[in-house]
Amino acid sequence: MGYNVAIDGPAGAGKSTIAKLVAKEKGYIYVDTGAMYRALAVHFLEKGIAAEDTAGIIAAAREAEVSIRYEEGVQQVYLNGENISSRLRTEEVGNMASMTSPIPEVRERLLELQRSLARERDVIMDGRDIGTNILPDADVKVYLTASVETRAKRRYDELTEKGLACDYEEIAKDIRERDERDMNRETAPLRQAEDAVLVDSSDMTIPEVVETIVRLCR
Structure with a gap:
C-alpha cells in the first residue's frame, strides 16, 4: 500500500510547484x-x-x-x-x-x-478534490491557498518572464471566476477537507511552504 499525500487548493496557489519539490525531497511519485x-x-x-x-x-x-x-x-x-x-x-x-x-x-x-x-x-497528488474525493484516506492532506492578488501577481510575473503580453487585471478576474466555478460546481467542488492542514502561502517563500509540508510527512 502506498503512502499518499494530497494537496488541494484554488488555481494559481502553487500546488504543482510545491508538490514537485516535496516529491523530490521525499522520494515520492508526483501525480499532476x-x-x-x-x-x-x-x-x-x-x-x-x-x-x-x-x-x-x-x-x-x-x-x-x-x-x-x-x-x-x-x-x-x-x-x-x-x-x-x-x-x-x-x-x-x-x-x-x-x-x-x-x-x-x-x-x-x-x-x-x-x-x-x-x-x-508512494505518491503526492495535487488538484481540486484529492483529499475530499480521489484519495479520501490519504495519509497527509494539505489545503494550499493564497490571496487572489498574490496568485494573480505570480501568474503575471510567470507570463512576463516568458515574454508573453498579459494584463494583471484580466488574470485576477480570470482567477476569481475560476474560483467561483470550482467552489460551486455540483460534482466534487473545491473545498478544504475536514482533516486537511491549511497552508496560506501569501506571505511565504517556496522553500518555507515546502518545509511546512515535508514536516507533515513521515
Missing part, C-alpha cells in the same frame, strides 16, 4: 491530476468541441487515452500516444479544463488511473 484534465482539454479543443456541448465532451473523453510517464525523472503527459506536456499550461487549455472537469464522465475517465497509482506507489 490537473495536467491529466488539461490533457483532455487539449483533446476537446483539437476537436473543436465547445465546453457547453456536454454530450460532445463525454463522447470525446471516451476516445481519449491519457497516460503519465517518467522520462529522466520528469513527468510527461501523453494524449493518444503524443507527448503534449508543453501545451498544457496555456490559459485556453486551463479554462477548458476548469469548465469540463466537473462533468462526471470526464472525472470517471481519469479516476481509476489516479487511484491505482496511489495504491501501488
